[in-house]
Amino acid sequence: MTKPHLIRTFWLVSFWAGTVFAANPVVTGPVAAKTAPGNAVRDYPFFAALEDLKARGYVEEEYFVAGTANLGQTNVEEDDGKPFHRTKVADVTTVYVTNNQHMVDVSIAAVKDNNVPRTQVQCPGRKGLHGGEQGPWYGLGSIANRNRIPGTAVIGALTGYWTSTARLESLDVNLFLTQMASACQMCGSLMLADLESINGAR
Numbered sequence: 423m424t425k426p427h428l429i430r431t432f433w434l435v436s437f438w439a440g441t442v443f444a445a446n447p448v449v450t451g452p453v454a455a456k457t458a459p460g461n462a463v464r465d466y467p468f469f470a471a472l473e474d475l476k477a478r479g480y481v482e483e484e485y486f487v488a489g490t491a492n493l494g495q496t497n498v499e500e501d502d503g504k505p506f507h508r509t510k511v512a513d514v515t516t517v518y519v520t521n522n523q524h525m526v527d528v529s530i531a532a533v534k535d536n537n538v539p540r541t542q543v544q545c546p547g548r549k550g551l552h553g554g555e556q557g558p559w560y561g562l563g564s565i566a567n568r569n570r571i572p573g574t575a576v577i578g579a580l581t582g583y584w585t586s587t588a589r590l591e592s593l594d595v596n597l598f599l600t601q602m603a604s605a606c607q608m609c610g611s612l613m614l615a616d617l618e619s620i621n622g623a624r
């Protein structure tokens with residue numbers, strides 16, 4: 423008997439809450455699907471497959487992952503005798519990705535295709551280009567790593583949090599849209615990928 427596969431889509435775009443170690447995200451689900459995909463009421467999982475997955479040995483479920491979003495922020499620094507102030511330089515963006523070469527490749531491609539400034543792609547658990555460790559996975563997106571589910575997450579450096587609470591007026595809209603465009607591309611690549619190509623370390 424074929425062991426059912428579980429398809430889970432995590433929309434992991436918001437992370438960290440003003441401290442070095444973020445609080446655990448709130449995960450709700452699975453969300454009950456009350457109608458079939460295509461129904462006008464749309465009470466079914468977001469981007470639900472139209473194919474009969476159950477007949478092919480798959481289970482599709484939707485979960486909500488809630489946390490604090492903080493993207494689109496510019497760097498805050500203290501220099502030349504000036505107190506902490508906002509600059510026009512983008513905060514460093516980190517893209518975390520689970521340990522799989524295809525996942526790494528699509529993440530790097532998304533960053534390059536969308537020209538996200540000051541961005542690094544990190545794959546905790548894998549050696550970097552120069553043989554060193556790539557460090558821990560900070561933020562809510564680490565749930566994918568802990569549960570060994572293919573995933574990727576985008577996080578800003580949050581320099582503004584060390585001085586104040588980031589508000590809407592500090593949002594760099596163009597930077598935010600660029601970061602979101604890369605996240606959407608990564609999500610799309612995940613949804614189109616063959617499951618074997620993104621499952622497990624390879």
